[in-house]
Amino acid sequence: MEAIGNVVLNLNYYGGVDLYSEGAGEDLLLKLVSEHAEAEYPAVIQNTRSWSVMYHLSNERENICSFLPIKKTDKVLEIGAGCGAVTGCLARLAGHVTCIELSKKRSTINAVRHKMLDNIDIIVGNFEDVEQDIEEKYDYITLIGVLEYAASYIKSRDPYHDILNRVSRHLSENGRLIIAIENQLGLKYFAGCREDHTGGFYDGIEGYRDKEGVRTFSKHGLKKLLEDSGYKSRFYYPYPDYKLPHTIYSDDRLPGMGELNTNIRNFDADRILTFDETKVFDTLIGNGQFSEFANSFLVLAQKEGAGTEEKLPIYAKFSSERAINLRTATVISRNINGSGMEVYKRALSPQANDHIDSIYVNYLALLKEYENTGARPNVCTRSGSASGMASVDGGNVGETETVYFEYLTGLTLEEYLDDLEAKGEYERMLLLLKQYEKFISSVCRDDFKNSEGFTELFGEAVEGEYKSGKVSNLDLIFTNIVFDRFKKENGVWNILDYEWTRPFPIPDRFIIYRALFYYIEGHKNSAFLKYLKRRGLDLYAEFGISIPEKEIFRRLEEHFQLSIIGGAASLTVMHELMPTVCADAVEAAGKEFRYKNLRNPMIYYGTGLGFTSDKQISLFADVKGHDVSMRIPVEKDVCELRVDPTEYPCLIRIKKLKTVTGMGLEKPLERFLTNGYIGGEDLILFDTHDPQLHFMKLPGETEELILEYEVLNLEDEMFSSMKELFVRNTESMKKDPTLVDRVLVKAGRREAEVIPDGLRYNKSI
Incomplete structure (x- = not known):
């Protein structure tokens, strides 16, 4: 036995040599976690510009399990814990976590980074050897990035069935197996990403014909593998993939058109770009085929006959690429029978509690501000029944705040615009946008005045004649406005996600600018924008926003976004910093042709x-x-x-x-x-x-x-x-x-x- 802080390493099954190692990369990781606190990891990631460091230390890794309904009464077995990328999250959710890891060096890194937690123990050794002596029953067992390597550590003719059968022996009566794995048929592989495990192009979709020791599965293949091993399964779809996900979809909440637009994420290796993945995803979504080509799977599996919890999450969106005091997650859950839909937003760190509390304060302020305007902020309460979520940076579930929202069905303003565009009704789109402008005027009735709060948030004061509200909801973008599907713009304008409401005036035209900017960014080369170009119309000018104002508003938005990111290792920024290349295949082929x-x-x-x-x-x-x-x-x-x-x-x-x-x-x-x-x-x-x-x-x-x-x-x-x-x-x-x-x-x-x-x-x- 070896103790590192509160964490105990059991070396009884360790053979004395690490059979798998990244060599100098792991030496660097051990040095970094020994010298830096977890709050310093974002700066470490940006300074090293190393995929290995980013992969093991990014807080985004925890998103894959932080939304799951793991309780403090639960015991978790983490097989293949590695350097502890998700161990801390599991420990903050559960009562106790037992890790099994083949490598002593990796186990040491895990122990050092979580030495302050007192509910983790690590067994160093091969699962095949350790498993024979396990007597405990676990509420959750994880195979996160592990199942695909079963042939490397299970000595049998059918290692993939064998590992699942062995695991089932150690699940409690209603216990769950958590599997995270790449989809063999993930769209990114067709689009030119290297296969994550072999490093070659198209190895997975070509069937791993000359590759040994690793393989992934299609949805059909994985589901059949689980069924043949006596499991029933529930599939989730982490996006962009399970390693660094910012959104988790499910069959009960699939992505909408245009949502899947963060596809260039080749932090680890150069890639080819054979087509526009967002457009192809939209085609798949429109044809009901998204789940077959999602890049990764997250599966909750139970033994046939096991009971099922009454409520499970069906969707999670993480705002974790932010300063630590602003990190949140939005989760939708529902009862297994389809009733009892619930939406909640939770702090991902104790430091973000004030930010969560401010959302409820914003709701009360907007209720008063929107009186007699035809607008209504989505109902928000401080009480609810959501299952716990792990917080990062050392907090436990009880230390993070949550607010709950009414679950609304309907049509967002952006979806409405997209429907009109699909029908070629461009003039109606312009009329609808003009109605949006009238709506902004109805909630911005006072003369705008600069304030200390405005200058601090946006970096500079603004001159000019603008209108504003006493309380300003900055984020009135088209996706945050929901209509009744029948009454549409003639009914109530329901306002979602008023997270960025501030108790000081913000210019009306800046609010409109942001809505137009994010719509245009998400609809580049759209038929509507081409129509405007043919007519010689500038969308900003149509709403009275001049070219000098656009430049001013651009600066305001840039300063605002930088203030949100703080010192976080933004994945967008990290992709620019990483020494990898994304080569456009069409452009390259054009040259070769x-x-x-x-x-x-x-x-x-x-x-x-x-x-x-x-x-x-x-x-x-x-x-x-x-x-x-x-x-x-x-x-x-x-x-x-x-x-x-x-x-x-x-x-x-x-x-x-x-x-x-x-x-x-x-x-x-x-x-x-x-x-x-x-x-x-x-x-x-x-x-x-x-x-x-x-x-x-x-x-x-x-x-x-x-x-x-x-x-x-x-x-x-x-x-x-x-x-x-x-x-x-x-x-x-x-x-x-x-x-x-x-x-x-x-x-x-x-x-x-x-x-x-x-x-x-x-x-x-």
Whole structure:
């Protein structure tokens, strides 16, 4: 046994060597958790810019289980606890957590970071060995990022069924198995992400044909695996995936159109971007196929015949990329029979309790502010029956506040706009937005005045004539306004999520600006915006927001967002900081498509009378990348060749040009004609779709022409600038024949050069 703070490591099953290790990466993690408190992890993540550090220390990892109905009376067995990314969350939810982890180094990291918690013990060893001696029954057993590796630590012909069967022996009567795993058919893999475990492109969707030791499952495959092992299951869909989720969906609350718009999350490796995942997700959602292609699964499984809790969460959204005093989670739960829908928002840290309390205060203030306006803030109370949620940064469930809301059904203003757009009713959309403007006017009736609170929140005072309310709800964006599906805008305007209500005036046009800005951001390239562009309309200008005002409001919003993030390791910011690349496949393919037909350039031969289409030589060139090489046979009476290397503008670098005699002797061919511009003896720029290289007056004994060149494609701007340089260089090469030249020609010592129109030599004599 070894104690680290309050955490005890059981080494009875440890073989003395860590069979799996990240080496120096784990040494760094141990150093970091030893030297830094949990509140300092966001700064550590940003400073190291390491995926390993981010993966193990990000508070976003806890989102996968912090919303689950685990109670203080529950006992949890965490199999494959790793470095403790979710151990702290489980410990703050449950009465006791037992971890099993193969690696001592990882177990030590886990113990060090959670040494202040007194309800964790860690068994170091292989689950297959430890499991035989487990006598305890657990209310929850977790396989978070573990099931896919079963073949590596379970020695059997069917390790995936075997691990599930072994686990079931240690579940309490109504206990639950928690599985988090990537979807083998996750959309991100089709869109160009590497398979998370193998690091290769398309390995999972190609069936892991040459891969061993790891595999994931489709929804159908995982559900069948569980059924065959005696489990009933409930599926959730963490988004973007289970590792760093910000939203958890379920079959009872699936994503809506346009919701899945944070897909570029390749923190760990370069990726390809083969299509717009948001648009494809929308297509899948519209066809009822989202659950089959969700990137990850979170599964709650119970043994057949086990009882089910009366209430379970069906949706969770985490606002955890914020300063610690502003971190919250919004959860929707309902009874198993479909009744009793409940919505609540809970602090994710004790430091965020004041923020949660302020939401109820905001509700009371808006009730008074919205009297006689046709608007109504969604009913908020401080009492309810939500199951506990874990708080981060050391607090327990009892230390975090919760507020509860009425569950509303209906149509958001954004959904209404989307419906009108789908029908092509763009003028009605404009009229609806004008009605929104009238609504803002109805709740902003006073003259705006700057205040200390405004300047502190937004970074600067605002000059100009604006209206405002005494209390201002900044977040009146289109997704936070709900209509009755039948009465729509003619009924009550129900206001959701008034989290960012402040007790001081905020300009009405800034509130409108934010609503328009976030709508436009989420609807880039939409039919409605294209319609406005065709009509020459600017949406901001339609609502009286000038270009200078847009810049002012942009600064206000930027300062506001930075104040929300505080020192948090925002995933959006971290993606920019991480040294990974997202390569657009369509753009890359477009460039490659321009290199078409390199294998079969057009080749013409001549006998001194010029080139005609009936005198062609067919051969396949040897192509490696953009390098082309060929050996062109030269018949006895042929004295000239013409090669058209491409059928599009390009840059050609001549790498080798030689004639070959019957004796096999190679001789460089120094000069040739071309319709391109010369950038040097070996560089030629073509601005035509008919590039030509003319090899004239071949030596009589020539039997082959060896030609090697590289084809380079230039972007439009670079092409234009390089063409100017090449044209100037080509012009500088022109010169009139000297007296010596004319004398040599007249004496028959040199032939007069006759250059066809549009051609020029690659070099002077």
